[in-house]
Amino acid sequence: MAAFPTSLISGYEAFRTQRLPTEQSRFRELSERGQSPEVMLIGCCDSRVSPEVIFDAGPGEMFVVRNVANLVPVYEPDGGAHGVSAALEFAVQVLKVKHIVVLGHAQCGGIRAFVEKPAPLTPSDFIGRWMSMFTKPGEVVEQRAAETMQEFVTRIEKAAVFRSLENLMTFPCIKIQVERGKIQLHGAYFGVADGELSVLDQETKQFVPAVKPV
8 A cells, every 4th residue: 555645644743733732622512513614615626725724714614615616517406416516505405504605716727728728638528528517508708809818817717706606596595595695605716826815796796805905
């Protein structure tokens, strides 16, 4: 059997000696009473964008689902296996979350693959098939005139947040709770290089700084 990654062992040792002692009671409480997070976060599996780190979240504070390009599929009760949909169902129906946040980010590899349309990495083209859910049937996404490639990618990274928020409302259990004011949907965008977080203003449909500059 291959050796377990030493970096993970070192990280666990740091956790066990430094963080665990200060949060032991919290872990015990979670093990006995179960989890009850108010926030579900849908983020990208990019290793540079860790929701728990960005939001300084402790154990049990966020129910997190991560996938390529932080996408939410449309509601499709077709008998297939749907990981994101299953997580949404659990978060809404069992955990009774009050907020669902879709967190996009800069330099997203999934979005870059979508706009550049490279050759499939494998015959199955899992990435290409996954990213195809970003567009609706017949919808064409193209670079605008006088728009640089970087501007194009950034625009689509943010558009992916809008599309995921739109798709969330195709789930009956979410739509009814939103209409009743029981659940709020939010969009956010994280800059990897500068660490800046922007949140979606529901009225203007623009991303604005989460925290005002000092």
